[in-house]
Amino acid sequence: MAIIVTEKGLPVIVQGITGHQGSFHASQMKAFGTNIVGGVTPGKGGTSVNGIPVFDSVKDAVKETGAKASVVFVPAPYAPDAVIEAIDSGIKLIVIITEHIPFHDMTKLKLYAKLMGARIVGPNGPGITSVGIAKLGIMPNSIFKPGPIGVVSRSGTLTYEIVNTISEAGLGETTVIGIGGDQVVGTTMQEVVRMFQQDESTKAIVVVGEIGGTAEEETAEIIKKEVNKPVVAFIAGRYAPPGKRMGHAGAIITGNKGTAQSKINAFQEAGVKVASRPSEIPIFLRQKLQSH
Amino acid sequence: MVDLLEYEGKTIFKQYGIPVPKFLVVSDEKDIPDFNEKMVIKAQVPTGGRGKRGGVRIVNNKEEAIKAMKEIKNIDFDGYRAEKFILEKAYNVRKELYISVTLDRSSEMPVVLASAEGGVDINSVPQEKIYKKPINPFVGVTEYLKRELSKFLNLTPEQAQEMGKILSGLYNIYDRLDASLAEINPLGLTDNGLIALDSKITIEDDALFRHKDIPVRYFGLDEIEIEAKKKGLSFVKLEGDIGIIANGAGLNMATIDLIAQAGGKPANFFDLGGTDDPEKVIQAIELASKVTNKVLFINIFGGVTRCDTVARGVVQAINELKPKFKLVVRIRGANEEEGRKILLENKIESMLNLDEAVERVVKLAGE
Structure with a gap:
């Protein structure tokens, strides 16, 4: 066993997958054995990144892939919105890699996540790895x-x-x-x-x-x-x-x-x-x- | 962090319904009008303790104000000179209170802090004399919180009314301007009611992208720290002679600790961050070389930043800069073998073991 990430095969999406960091680390996570089922970048739906399908919204990604967790690489000004979108789409574990999110936004995001029964890990951190199970992060x-x-x-x-x-x-x-x-x-x-x-x-x-x-x-x-x-x-x-x-x-x-x-x-x-x-x-x- | 000056803060206070004295902002003697009453002239400087250094004076007419301004202009406030001044009515203050809204690190929530013992550093006030209560951002300032606060401060019903408005104003400033601190110290209890006699508003760096009207300032920073900040780099100057470049804040701090524990004197904190661009490594070495006297220690644990990238940057920088100081490179992690090979081909020795690298750095610095 392990903590937080405990299920082998947990379906994970990457928000901001078409960015430099997002695409690189999506592949790295896959190589580790994480079940990366898709990525989200608004406006880039229908494309793919290293064989990973990209969706316009988290809702679409969840509908198509059954994603349960998300790793967020979205730049700071847009990251809070991306996190709320994930929570509203039923994602229960959100790992935020992004640095420089204003703490005022984080105070509110944290309360919102708690209200909706979701867990946030981060921001401004390397994420979480359960050895032999999955890596969500960098x-x-x-x-x-x-x-x-x-x-x-x-x-x-x-x-x-x-x-x-x-x-x-x-x-x-x-x-x-x-x-x-x-x-x-x-x-x-x-x-x-x-x-x-x-x-x-x-x-x-x-x-x-x-x-x-x-x-x-x-x-x-x-x-x-x-x-x-x-x-x-x-x-x-x-x-x-x-x-x-x-x-x-x-x-x-x-x-x-x-x-x-x-x-x-x-x-x-x-x-x-x-x-x-x-x-x-x-x-x-x-x-x-x-x-x- | 951007610390606003008193007059900037008071201007914001006014917008948010917090009573402030009627004030003039002056910078030259020709700005000072004729007057014949008790006023106060205050240096607008970003440092604390300006009163103790003579930066706040009572004046009774234009001539006294001009004289005071001239004198204050010659005072050194931690390397900063007053260019602007507030000229405002000197109130008969019966009591000085304290109130602020700030982030509480422990509960990770905004809190209101207040005390009947204002006018001094709040950290010197005993805990039991400080009112402290979280404000849930989804709820905001509640009426019961205002009542509780006023009771704690022993205010009259009239003063409690004013206090309620002040608390709401401070919280709104904290929330809407992304302030990490919105503080009134002292909040004067005068014959004209409660009045904010000073202001302190600190805005978070991370939120400046949505407050374009807030001036970016570099108070209290060394020249090289300002240069780094402008480039988006994280650099802190220390007193020693061993330059340090590491990737990541934690590894940087740990590297400084290890060098200092081994008897060396670190010259700086410098986070290379995550990069796959050798050019960035060159820039970093250039910057670090400005504070390095004896040895430059590059400590990289590769992940996002790959060791071969670092090695390429190091080789190029050394060829271009031809530095007089010695260099110790320690690289581990992603592409470490390739990185070591590149360094070796250019006759730059690299190390893998952190303890051994630290030992070598301190030994070289002592030679």
Whole structure:
């Protein structure tokens, strides 16, 4: 098993499939084994991208293909509309890759998705991969290995670095999820950690956090109270200056809030081993799994 | 983020029904009219703490106002000089309150924050003296919320009426202008009722595409940070001598941390982003070389950005720029073998292991 993406053969569409990123990653997802059944670009219906049929609307795509999930590559000014279209067409899982969606739109999209029983993953993240099941997003296909580790991260490439380290150490992953680097995200670190706790195949959890916000502190509270599986964390931004946005919209220390130290302290108090280098993560995981 | 100046914010306040003092915006002594009452002249600068530095003064007539303006023009506000000034009536303020609407990172919802202890940094006010309540964007500001807020602040029924309008106005500014902060501090309790004596409105960068009338500003940024921002690149200048280019914000931060932990001094944060264009890599190296003194560390985990693309860009940049600093390239992921081959053919050594690469960077920087 795995979390969120649990069904092999889950029919997936790509919104914005005719764009540069959309077409490339649609093919990559297919190569990974994801059941990409179609794409949507308004005005391009009836064409195809690398053999994948393109539809004018999500409604058409759902009608023709039975799609249940969508990966959104639509540029930021149009992405919120694309997400609402997907929700209104009955899509229940929407992975948003797009960066720079205003957080005001995300606040409303998140509430709307909740109202309609849909889940959003992202935006501004690499998506979600359940190893051996499907990949919805842009993570490199080559870094995964089936195994017992669940990974949740606020970052993209740092996640690849860490997953690669875990795989090379011979451990492997169940599900890897990048929740996105924005201030408002569809699926939170807290929710994912709870899901990993419930998932039988996940034996240990890796949390990759960074400066800004309070997600790590709140996750640490949950771990303290509800999680009995081993958890290893990594926090990026220990040497980041306050008041500066470090690439991600959400990665900013405001006043004395959101520092790496505050997050490290919270995790350590919750019994989580905090790695200071990515390469320490598999070492800590092995120690924890053996003593568990 | 764009921080609006006080007069810009107050102009917006007026449009949204928030009472502000009648004010004039002046920039030259000939703009100052004759007057004979207690007024205040305020430097329009984007930095905090302007009052403490003499940027806000009480004046009683034209001559005093001109003198004050001249003096304020000579004050350095964190490298910024006042070019514009607000001249407005000085109210007899009985009490200073605080109110703002902002995004709460924890609940991921807009919240109203208010306190009877205004006029100071809200972060220094104890939690129990701050009213904090989420506003659901599908519902907006409710009447009961207004009542609750006014009760917390101990307002009279008349003041509560005004407060309700102010809260609605602030929330509408937050919502319609995509503000991350709409703040009145202090909100003056005067003989003429509640009046916004200052304004702070911050607009989100990501939403500027739908607010073409908002001026793009680069307050508080270093020259090189401005250059990067104009090109759509994410660059933060640090104090050290080791230049860093990495792809992705998280990997960048982690690279800085690893270098610093190993005793090195990172010169910058620089996200190459996802690209398959060697030209972008060349541009990035050019920019990073401006802050690099000893070693430039390029750390790439290939995905969208392929290692061979990076290698081609690196080779070309090194041939063109002929830099004096040393270079350490660490590439992993998509097309790493091809990338390493291209680098090797051009006598540029590359590394695969991150820890080893960091060790080498710090060693070279120490030589």
